Amino acid sequence: MKALANLSDIVIPVLIFFVVGYGFVSRVKVYESFLKGAADGLKIVADIMPTLIGLLVAVGMLRASGFFDLLGNVLAPVTEAVGLPAQLMPLLVVKLFSASAATGLVLDIFRTAGPDSYAGLLTSILMSCTETVFYTMSVYFLAAKVTKTRYTLPGALLATLAGTVASVILAARMV
């Protein structure tokens, strides 16, 4: 686990060093390219800003109404048996349908439990290891005009389950 933590520390500096160094040596205008990319990045954030407002408001209202507490109480016996905090259950379901709706729940977990708590770490890893199943499938299969998806859904759900199990094991060792 210590090796993993050390790896986390060095990934970003090494990557930046390598990319900038490689670009510089191969005579790319590194600074100008950086500025262009950063401008694109800002545009992306500006585009998702309305989404974030909408979803954070919805999740914030839900939590204030006490609905999450109710949900947590109902689900607690199930989730505690498998080592998942009750807070994560809505996230696991929503994540299958919409990445942006899931983001609202993620931020709520970070705010209430803290990003370095067990629930926070588990959420961070979980969200990094799988994609939105139903959204991806509907968009991609639409492009090929496919209606029968055969074994895609079971495979995608299996991969998601594997990612969830791995996240639980890894997060438990980090706290």
Place this chain on the structure above:
Amino acid sequence: MLNAIWAVMIMIAVFYGAFTGRMSDVTNAALDSAGEAISLCITMAGVVGLWMGIMEIATKAGLVKKLTRGIEPFLRFMFPGIPRDHPANQYIAANIIANILGLGWACTPAGLKAMEALARLETERGNPEYAGEEETGTGPAQKKAQVNFRPPSGSGKTRSASNEMCTFLILNISSLQLIPVNMIAYRNQYGSSSPTSIIAPAIAATLFSTLVAVIYCKCKDVSGRRRRAGRKKEAV
């Protein structure tokens, strides 16, 4: 999809809030959360801007292209049925690399192109469900002209996904992200003492989910091929 989720969330919040008598909390939450969304975007803008800047350098320096070529052996292993020079290879590779580097904007267009190319591959294989895409001619010139113009098949036939499509989508959903940029930005915003500490565990978890996906696809692919071979024998 999001329409339904969002509407249900808001309606439950107001109903349940009225039921538990927490309407003033709900009001405050709505206003506070809206402000919070903006302060979050400000943190995110910095992190995402930095990452996209670095990735632009990588693209200009040809690193992304090199990586795309680098995963060719992996593609041959995962998609042995796609001919070596088929355009589908290129799109699949571009999609996977964009996924790994966290270039969300670049992976969806490449992914959609990959699906279209895989559909064309089925047409070329003579799969009856995919017939009709090239009914107006078979010469290379017509073929090229049809890449951008795809008439709706209209026949109302249901199309089944090919093995390649299933594999591609499962790989895509199991996700291979190297740096979870957004998660790091969120953790940063909510006061994590070490926002990047999740990188390595996240890589480990995503490798595991992808490994499971690869094994599953390979099993399905092999059993599917056996069944088809068996059917052929019966026909003989």
